[in-house]
Amino acid sequence: MGVSGLLLALAGCGLVIAGCGQGTATATPAAEGKGAEAAAPAAGGEGLSRASAPTPWVKARAAGEQALLEAPAVVLAPPEAAGAVSAPFAARVMRIHVQPGQEIAQGAPVIDVLMPELIGASGAYAAAGTRLAAYRRRKAQLDGLRADGLAKLSEIGEVEAQIADAEASQQIAAATLRSAGMGPGSAGQVLASGGKVTLRSPVSGVVTELRATLGEMRDPSGEPLARVVGAGAARVEARVATRPPEGARYDLVIGAASPVPLKKVAQAPAVDARDGTLKIWLEADVALNAPHGALGKVRVRVASESGAVVVPAAALALQDGHAIVVARKTGQPLPVTVLTTAGADALIQGELTEGDEVAAEAARALAQDGEGVP
Known part of the structure; x- marks a missing residue:
């Protein structure tokens, strides 16, 4: 069950418990005989603990290196x-x-x-170069004759047009050569090698x-x-069901090989609409001895210094749309962030430390106090 589903179920449970507690509680003959003593808290009870419906208290446990989740992963080859x-x-x-x-x-x-089109481009480039050289020589002659008044402007204009046409043909041929990854200077080599x-x-x-x-x-x-x-430095792509918390640690596991520590370098801005997963990309500080395309899994772990603790899943409830636990040291609901749930346990962050006590059943504790769960 997801975290949101768990908390919604807890909210419904809290309402049922609250209703039952207020509508069915009756005094027994033994309680009537003892008077006010029956309403007093049990010895040593604090906060929300009541003798009429006692809520056990449990200690928050250190998260240690508990795995939040495992996600399928693939080793990606770098572009180079x-x-x-x-x-x-x-x-x-x-x-x-x-x-x-x-x-x-x-x-x-x-x-x-052998590429016929490349041979044609090489030939066209060389031919255009030959024509261009001849037209430029003719242009130089006409410029000399013009100085003596022996050349017509029409002749000069005609040769200039021929030069422009030869240059255009050469540029087209050069573009074809460049599209093949070759420079214009390679035209002669292509022709000399027979194409x-x-x-x-x-x-x-x-x-x-x-x-x-x-x-x-x-x-x-x-x-x-x-x-x-x-070979080359590879990235790992994983698809996670929920967004990993800040400070999470990651390990790549492929088969029976030892886990390889990873660091997250990027994550997709939105989930994949096809399956609701979120892509994350990770890298290793050392070279990955895994072939590109290898399939494995990424373990997402919470760091021991993150302040996360483990409590029973039943210790969570919803109040005003937020997850809470009931802390014994204050006797009041304490907002927390639920990182993940696994079986009967929940991994949370909040103003709790290892050893702090919380109500084992938050919904019952709230019902005892007459608050109910929104």
Whole structure:
């Protein structure tokens, strides 16, 4: 049962107990014979304890390192630890340099491909450069003749338009080269190699997938030709049922391995509407010896110095919409914050310390005092 459900049930119980206490209490013959002595508190009783319906008192226990909850978790790979090798344009596989399971360094050759579109762009860039050089030489000649009055303005205007057209063609070809991760200076290399381009690994790691066959034509919208996964600091993503309290501690448990302490680095601003859980992200101070994608669980624990204590769940009640316990030292309801409930116990925070006594049944204590539970 959730904390809110528990407290609502306690509220209803308090109303029933209060009604029963006020409507059915009658004096027994023995009590009539003793007079006022029967109404006096039992020896040693304090606060709300009454002889007519005594409420036992229990001591608040230290929370220690009690676990608040356990949540499913997954180890996430950092962005820089995984990479895909793909051709930006339609490509024919010419050579494969690696095998699945092979460890390679960042920048190592993976696959050689032939991309017709890239060859066309390289040729267009080189051709535009050739035309541009010729037009600029012609422009220089016309400028010299114009100084002597031998060149027409129309001729100069025409060659300037040709220069502009060649520059535009060159810029279009350069944009295509850049989209393939190559600079304009690579156009000559592509043409010199017959159009062959070597695709390289974007990260250091192990080749986990290889989906290439010699001679096949691959579309850029399809699956990557290869995937490389490396090591790196990983984050852990967990889905918790309730928002962890400030100062909570976290451990990652995977199988039979020893728990790994974690620290929370972020949490989602809202719960997931699909299942009502809240995502939190955590990191370890040391390197996680767990493969990326590994499934486990995160234990959320309350720190011993948090001031939280454990009391029976029945020691809680609702008053004015807030959780309370009845403290023996004051005899009055004491507001508390309920962190979690587990079985017959509740973990709470408030103006209580280990050893302080509270009414074991708050609803009964309030009914004895004639207050009832709102």
